[in-house]
Amino acid sequence: MTPRLLSLYLASLASAGLVASAETPKVNWAPCPAGEFNTTLDLQCGNLTVPLDYTGTAESAKGKTVNLQLVKVLAPTQPSRGGIQMNFGGPGSPARGGTVLYGELLLAGTGTTIPFVCTNNTFTMGQILNEIGSTLESDNAERRSWARGAIDANICKEEGNADEIGQFIGTAFVARDILSVAEAISEDGLIRYWGISYGTTLGATIAAMFPDRIGKMIIDGVSNTRDYYHAHADYEQWSDTDLVFRYFFDSCITAPPGECALAAFNKTASELHDDAWAFIEGLRISPVAAGTTLVDMGTFKSIILGGLKSVGGWPAMSATLAAILYGNETESKAAIQSFVQPSTATQYAIASFPIVLSQYAILCSDRTVRLDSFEAQEQAGAFKKLYEISRFAGDTVSPITAHCTQWPWKAREVYKGDFQVKTKNPILLASNTRDAHTALRSAFNVSSGFEGSAVLEVNGTGHATFGAPSLCGFLATRAYWQNGMLPKPGSVCDAPHPFSSYTWDDVLEEVAGQRKNNTPAEKRRVSPRWWM
Structure with missing residues (x-):
């Protein structure tokens, strides 16, 4: 179990290398243990030590640290433009497992350990x-x-062990973990982050806590952050x-x-x-x-x-x-x-x-709320x-x-701001039109607090846009990572019928120019002017 969920995704976006400060701790990468990942991807694993208590106020945590376990996929084209940290949601799901599920598509996966027992x-x-x-x-x-x-x-x-660690597993500390990793992976110290489901709450928290450190960020399948922190329940999450x-x-x-x-x-x-x-x-x-x-x-x-x-x-x-x-x-x-x-x-x-x-x-x-x-x-x-x-x-x-x-244990640090900020670079929020677990309206509500942000809506069904394969959605996402392009307000990407046999493999084939002769036109449709 890994309550501090981290994933490291090294994007295959060729560019000049980025160098971190000499004072910043570095990650020493090495081949991953044999048999840990069932994939043919070129993986490396590493560790980064961070404080258990970032506030330094808990006597029980004095001198104690957490060993973040990281895994990266080497970008096919080197040098890459940098690393994208990923959070697949949960909270609390083992992020290393995401490599198996999403690895071939995202070139992604990770883990870290601070067990809540x-x-x-x-x-x-x-x-x-x-x-x-x-x-x-x-x-x-x-x-x-x-x-x-x-x-x-x-x-x-x-x-x-709730008394021992229950106060140290909150989202604000995970946000600080993300910043620590960004500073350590030989880049410019800017955060490049992709969060899904709970990962959107984490992403919004990161953006609000460290607005001047945001390089690029996508949050997909968006939860309402105000509900998450301050309501009795995640009301808006279930509204669709x-x-x-x-x-x-x-x-x-x-x-x-x-x-x-x-x-x-x-x-x-x-x-x-x-x-x-x-x-x-x-x-x-x-x-x-x-x-x-x-x-x-x-x-x-x-x-x-x-x-x-x-x-x-x-x-x-x-x-x-x-x-x-x-x-x-x-x-x-x-x-x-x-x-x-x-x-x-x-x-x-x-x-x-x-x-x-x-x-x-x-x-x-x-x-x-208590x-x-x-x-x-x-x-x-x-x-x-x-x-x-x-x-x-x-x-x-x-x-x-x-x-x-x-619940008797309160996070040692909770972000108490209003999520009304301007980030160094605008963030992209994404959602399907129909999502049973995170309603589309939450993406627009959260976006309204981040100046300059945009919402990518995919007219599909499923939890986050990964649940609805869409060529248009893929291209919009890629354009953001490569060039910072954002969807125009009100633009919507098409997606195939939910009972079609269209998959992400089909999307990747189309991206590679290997379109199947029998692929219906509606599956290939891409709005020619969805970007700003």
Whole structure:
């Protein structure tokens, strides 16, 4: 687990080399350990030592440091224009894993270690994960969630190392890590950064804390930073979730023949949508046993919510839903079981536990809102507001609200500014038109605070623009990194139909001039004047 998430991406943008100050600590690069990365990319690994406590005010952290573990991909053309640090989101996800997922596309990947440990007891892990994944569907669910928040904090205190490091894993310290790396990788000390999902909150924090140090920055799949730090919940984040869930069925009906299994039942999009909701609501009363896994409303909705992130999985998700909703009893049970993958559920849950808890720990230590009773929580109306914002996600994401308002550990440093700044160079924000996890409006809201910034909107579906392959989006991103070009206000990049078979491999082939003869024109469409 790596709560301080760093990635180092050395862009393949040929230019004169950049030299850092002689006083700045350097990273000594060497070949990465054999077998760590399953890739043919030319990788090097290195380390950078930074303070555990940048404020220097914590007695328990005096003299203690953190060893940031970095990995870079050598630019194909040397010398490169410099390094781009990346954060793939989370917070708390292992960034080195991003190399495998995104490496061939981004030439990226990293990691760093400062482990937040809540418990090593697998039974306790299961209890915590079960409550986190539940929906607030019973009469006493909100009180239960509040009680669970207090219990989990006590577990982390008594069985883990929360007292030791809980105050040192906040976003402001990660921002300082990013600056330290920028100063150390033989450049001009300017920050070049690409953040996705939570990485956008980190990016906005970096830009606000160090506006004069921004070389270039893209934040993609943008979260509302004011909600993140100062609200009871990330309200705006879920404001388009219901729209995207409905759009899944709308796009199914208009999909190319054979691409969406749900289209075979001669139902309208509204009927498919209503049937899906009827099944989901049925799980509230009658959970289903799928092998060794109990599938209730919360479990099912959480899986669907994850599936809405990337349209690449929509054909498979539609086939599974078709069997669940319209198959016979045997087909439906088999589909449900395959949906939750019970054979690996326990192992996956235990493996993911550190990531889930680090997400809670980072977010909750950053959040400034604290409440001392359930009655105060109820009066604040966070649960009710989340329900009103999203029928689909509101109750699914509510438990973290009860955890954060009771979280005992506050980040040693929290950025307290207003995110109204002018950066040395303008930043680029990006978002899909339809994103179930970070609404498009957040990109425009955050952009309004950064003078000179621009928003790249891709008329696609999925979480961040990586979820919607688009040649136009790729070219716009490349133009920004190469020349600092920004999209014109109001410009929108096209993206293929979500049930098409178009992938990032197709984008790369087109960029390389290797267009397939059967690639439809709408997949290739690029607005000729999207830049400023």
